[in-house]
Amino acid sequence: MLLNNIRLKNYRKFRDEFIEFPRGILGIIGRNGVGKSTIFEAIGWALYGSVMSRSGKDEIKSQNAPEGEICRAELEFSLGGHNYKIVRELQGKSPLSRAFVFIDGSNLPEVARDSEVNKYVEKLLGMDYVTFMRSVYAKQKELASLSILTRAERQKVIRRMLNIDKIDLAVDAIRTDKRDKQEFIRGIEFKLEDMKKLKQQQNNTTKEIEGLKEKIDTLEIKRTRLEKKKGRTRKSRDKQEVLYKKHNEIKNSISKLSSKLEGLTQRKNELLKEEQKLKKEKQTLATLEPKEELYEKKKRQKEAMDELRLRHNRKNDLKRSVKQKQREIKTQNRLIKETQNRLLPLKDIDRKYKKAQKDLKEIKRKKMILDRDTKEIIKKESVFKSKIEELSEKKDEISSLGPNSKCPVCFRRLGKTHKDILNHFEKEITKIKGEYQKIRNIKGKLASQEKQIKDNEARLEKHKDALNKKLARKSGLEAKLRNQKQELSKATTKLAKEKSELKSLVHVKFNDVQYKKLKTELESLSKIRDEIIRLRKDVSRLPQVLQDGKINSKAIAAQEKELKTQKKALAELKFDEGKYEKTKRTFEQVSDDLSGCETNLEKEEGNLKVKDRELKTIKDKITEQKTYRVKIKSTQTDIQYLERLESLMSDFRNELINRIRPLLTARASYLFRELTDDRYPLIELDEDYNIYIVDENQKYGLKRYSGGEEDLANLCLRIAMSQVIGERSGAEINFMALDEIFGSQDESRRINILNAFNKLTNQFAQIILITHIDTIREKLPYVLRIEENSNKESHAQFE
Numbered sequence: 167m168l169l170n171n172i173r174l175k176n177y178r179k180f181r182d183e184f185i186e187f188p189r190g191i192l193g194i195i196g197r198n199g200v201g202k203s204t205i206f207e208a209i210g211w212a213l214y215g216s217v218m219s220r221s222g223k224d225e226i227k228s229q230n231a232p233e234g235e236i237c238r239a240e241l242e243f244s245l246g247g248h249n250y251k252i253v254r255e256l257q258g259k260s261p262l263s264r265a266f267v268f269i270d271g272s273n274l275p276e277v278a279r280d281s282e283v284n285k286y287v288e289k290l291l292g293m294d295y296v297t298f299m300r301s302v303y304a305k306q307k308e309l310a311s312l313s314i315l316t317r318a319e320r321q322k323v324i325r326r327m328l329n330i331d332k333i334d335l336a337v338d339a340i341r342t343d344k345r346d347k348q349e350f351i352r353g354i355e356f357k358l359e360d361m362k363k364l365k366q367q368q369n370n371t372t373k374e375i376e377g378l379k380e381k382i383d384t385l386e387i388k389r390t391r392l393e394k395k396k397g398r399t400r401k402s403r404d405k406q407e408v409l410y411k412k413h414n415e416i417k418n419s420i421s422k423l424s425s426k427l428e429g430l431t432q433r434k435n436e437l438l439k440e441e442q443k444l445k446k447e448k449q450t451l452a453t454l455e456p457k458e459e460l461y462e463k464k465k466r467q468k469e470a471m472d473e474l475r476l477r478h479n480r481k482n483d484l485k486r487s488v489k490q491k492q493r494e495i496k497t498q499n500r501l502i503k504e505t506q507n508r509l510l511p512l513k514d515i516d517r518k519y520k521k522a523q524k525d526l527k528e529i530k531r532k533k534m535i536l537d538r539d540t541k542e543i544i545k546k547e548s549v550f551k552s553k554i555e556e557l558s559e560k561k562d563e564i565s566s567l568g569p570n571s572k573c574p575v576c577f578r579r580l581g582k583t584h585k586d587i588l589n590h591f592e593k594e595i596t597k598i599k600g601e602y603q604k605i606r607n608i609k610g611k612l613a614s615q616e617k618q619i620k621d622n623e624a625r626l627e628k629h630k631d632a633l634n635k636k637l638a639r640k641s642g643l644e645a646k647l648r649n650q651k652q653e654l655s656k657a658t659t660k661l662a663k664e665k666s667e668l669k670s671l672v673h674v675k676f677n678d679v680q681y682k683k684l685k686t687e688l689e690s691l692s693k694i695r696d697e698i699i700r701l702r703k704d705v706s707r708l709p710q711v712l713q714d715g716k717i718n719s720k721a722i723a724a725q726e727k728e729l730k731t732q733k734k735a736l737a738e739l740k741f742d743e744g745k746y747e748k749t750k751r752t753f754e755q756v757s758d759d760l761s762g763c764e765t766n767l768e769k770e771e772g773n774l775k776v777k778d779r780e781l782k783t784i785k786d787k788i789t790e791q792k793t794y795r796v797k798i799k800s801t802q803t804d805i806q807y808l809e810r811l812e813s814l815m816s817d818f819r820n821e822l823i824n825r826i827r828p829l830l831t832a833r834a835s836y837l838f839r840e841l842t843d844d845r846y847p848l849i850e851l852d853e854d855y856n857i858y859i860v861d862e863n864q865k866y867g868l869k870r871y872s873g874g875e876e877d878l879a880n881l882c883l884r885i886a887m888s889q890v891i892g893e894r895s896g897a898e899i900n901f902m903a904l905d906e907i908f909g910s911q912d913e914s915r916r917i918n919i920l921n922a923f924n925k926l927t928n929q930f931a932q933i934i935l936i937t938h939i940d941t942i943r944e945k946l947p948y949v950l951r952i953e954e955n956s957n958k959e960s961h962a963q964f965e
C-alpha cells in the first residue's frame with residue numbers, strides 16, 4: 167500500500183488542503199499544535215471512520231467552518247495494481263457520516279455505505295484499525311515504554327501490539343467457561359437423590375394404589391346394593407307416610423269437631439240458664455207494674471210542690487231584701503246630707519278664685535309698668551352720672567392746663583376765659599347734679615313701690631293656691647254627692663219593684679213537712695220504677711234467647727252426626743303406628759348405610775387421587791434425576807473438551823511467542839546493524855522482551871549503552887514489530903509514519919537516525935517523519951511545512 171494524496175475539507179485546523187505524498191522520506195514539520203498529527207489521523211479516519219478519530223465525530227469539523235459546509239477527507243492510495251479513492255464526510259449538526267469507495271478513477275462508487283466501507287477496507291488491507299495503527303504508526307511514547315516498563319507490563323504491551331493478547335483473552339474465556347461448567351455440575355450434584363430409594367417409593371405407591379382401587383370396587387358394589395334396598399324401603403315408607411298423614415288429618419278433624427261440640431253444649435247450658443232467669447224476671451215485673459201509676463201521680467204532686475216551694479222561697483228572699491234596701495236608703499240619705507253640709511262653706515269659692523286671679527293679673531300689670539319705669543330711671547341715672555363725670559374730667563383738665571393753654575376747639579390762648587370756662591363747667595355740674603338727685607329720689611320711691619307690689623303678689627299667689635285646693639275639694643265633694651244620689655235613686659227604684667213583687671206573693675203558703683214526706687215516698691217509688699224499666703229491658707230479650715236455643719240445638723245435632731262419620735272413617739283406616747315407625751326406621755337405617763358407604767367411597771377416591779399425584783411426583787423426580795445425570799455427563803464431556811482446548815491454546819500462544827521472538831530478533835538486529843553501520847551486529851531479546859546488544863561477541867543489557875543507542879535499539883524493535891504485524895496480516899504495507907520519535911536525541915544522533923532511515927527505504931517505500939524540530943529539514947528530501955495563519959487555520963506547503 168502506498169499513499170498518493172489526501173484532500174481535507176474543513177477537517178480540524180485545515181479548511182481546504184490538498185497534500186501529495188511522495189515516495190521516500192517525507193518530513194512533516196511545524197510548531198506544536200499546528201496540525202501535523204492531524205494529517206495522519208485524517209488518513210486513518212478516511213480508512214476506518216470515527217474509531218480512528220481522537221475525539222467524538224461532532225468535534226472533527228473545523229471550528230471556523232460555516233454552518234452549512236461539509237467536513238470531508240478524500241484519500242487516494244495504490245494497492246495491488248489498483249488506485250483507490252475513499253471519500254468520507256460528515257454533514258449536519260449532529261453529523262451524519264457518509265463514505266464511498268471509488269476504484270481506478272471510476273465515478274461510480276464501489277461501496278457507498280458508511281459501515282460497508284469500513285468492512286471493505288478491513289478486508290482490502292487484511293487488518294482491522296488497531297492492527298493498522300500498530301503496524302504503520304509509531305509514537306515516541308511507545309518507544310520509551312519498551313525500556314521503561316516492568317517485565318509484566320512490557321510483556322503485556324508487546325503481546326497487545328502483536329495481537330497475542332487475544333489468545334490470552336481466549337484462554338481466560340475458556341477457563342471461565344470451564345469454571346462455570348464445573349460450578350453447574352456442583353449445583354446439579356447437590357440436587358441428586360438416591361435413585362434406588364426413589365424406585366422403591368414408586369413400587370410402594372403403585373401397590374398402595376392397587377389396594378385402594380380394590381377397596382373402591384368393593385365399596386361401589388356395596389353402594390349399588392344399598393341403593394336398590396333404599397328404593398324398596400322408600401316405597402313402603404311412602405305408603406305408610408300417606409296412611410299416617412290421612413290418620414292425622416281425620417284425628418285433627420275429630421278433635422276440632424269435639425271442641426266445637428263442647429262449645430255448642432256450653433252455649434246450650436248458658437242459654438237455658440238465661441231463659442230461666444228471664445222467665446223469673448217476667449213474673450216479678452207483673453207484680454211491680456201496678457205501682458208505676460202511683461209513682462206518676464206522686465211525681466206530679468211533687469212537681470207542683472216544687473213550684474210552690476220556689477215561690478215561697480222567693481217571697482222570703484224579697485222580704486229580707488226590702489228590709490235591707492230600706493236600711494240602705496236611710497243610710498244613703500244621711501250621707502247625702504253630710505256631703506251637702508260639707509259643700510256649704512265652699513259655695514262662693516269659684517267667685518273668690520276668679521277675683522284672686524283678676525287681682526293677681528292687675529298686680530302683674532302694675533309690676534310690669536314699674537319695671538319699665540325703673541329701667542328708664544336707671545338709664546337716666548347712668549346718663550347723668552356719666553355726664554357729671556365727663557364735665558368734671560373736662561373741668562379738671564382745663565383747670566390743670568391753666569389760663570396759658572390753647573383752646574382745644576379754636577386753638578386760641580384761653581387767658582381770661584379760663585376762669586369763665588371753669589365757672590361755666592361748675593354751674594353745669596351743679597345743675598346736672600340737682601337733676602341727678604331728683605332722679606335718685608324717684609328711683610328710691612320706685613324701689614319701695616316695687617317691694618310693696620312684690621309682697622302683694624306673693625300674698626295673692628298664696629291666696630290663689632289655697633283657693634285652688636278648695637276648688638279641687640269642692641269638685642270632689644260634688645262628684646261624691648252625684649254618686650250618692652244615683653245610688654239612692656237606684657235603691658229606691660229596686661225597693662219599689664220588690665215591694666210590688668212581694669205584694670203578688672202575699673198569698674203563697676208552703677207546707678214543708680208535707681213536702682218532705684212526699685219526697686221520701688217518691689224516692690222509694692222511683693227505685694221501683696227503675697227496677698221496672700230494667701226488668702222490661704231484660705224481658706224483651708226472652709224471644710231472642712228462645713230462638714238462639716233452637717238454633718244451637720240444631721247445630722249440636724249436625725256436629726254429632728259429622729263426628730260419628732269421622733270416627734267411623736278413622737276405624738276403617740286401620741292405621742298401625744308401630745308398623746309406621748318400623749318402616750320409617752328401616753328406611754332411615756338403609757339411607758344412613760348408603761351415605762356412610764358413599765362417604766367411604768369418596769374418602770378412598772380422595773386417597774387414590776393423592777396417591778396418584780404422589781406417584782406422578784415420584785415419576786417426575788425420577789425423570790428429572792435421569793436428566794440431571796445426562797446433563798452432568800454431557801457437561802463433564804464439555805469440560806474435558808475445554809481442558810483440551812485450554813492446553814491447546816496455551817501451547818499455541820507459547821508457540822507463537824517462541825516463533826515471533828526469533829523473528830523480532832532477526833528483524834531488529836538487521837535494522838540495528840544497518841542503522842549503526844555494522845557497529846553492532848546483533849540485538850537479542852529474552853523471554854521477557856528485555857533487549858540485549860551484542861558487542862564484541864558479548865551481549866549486554868541496554869543500560870551499558872548510551873541514551874541514543876538505547877533509543878535506536880528501541881526504534882529498531884518497534885519497526886521490527888511493525889514489520890512482523892504487517893507480515894502476519896498478509897497485507898503489503900509499504901509505508902510507515904513516525905510521530906515525534908526524536909525525543910532525547912541530540913543533533914548528531916538525529917542525523918544518524920535520518921541517515922539510517924535513508925537505508926530503510928528499500929524496506930519502506932514511504933516513510934513519514936512528523937516532527938517539530940526545524941533543523942532536520944536540511945537532511946530530508948521532501949519537507950512539508952505546516953503553518954498557521956492569523957485565523958488559526960493551518961496550511962501545508964512543500965519547501
Ligand SMILES: Nc1ncnc2c1ncn2[C@@H]1O[C@H](COP(=O)(O)OP(=O)(O)OP(=O)(O)O)[C@@H](O)[C@H]1O
Pocket residue numbers: 177178179196197198199200201202203204205225226227228229230937938
Ligand atoms: N475541529 C477543530 N477545529 C479547529 N482546530 C482543531 C479542531 N480539532 C482540534 N483542533 C486543534 O488542532 C490542534 C492539534 O493538532 P495536532 O495534534 O495535529 O498538532 P501537532 O502539530 O501534531 O502538535 P504537536 O507538535 O504538539 O504534536 C490543536 O491546537 C487543536 O486545538
Ligand SMILES: [Mg+2]
Pocket residue numbers: 202203204905
Ligand atoms: Mg502531534
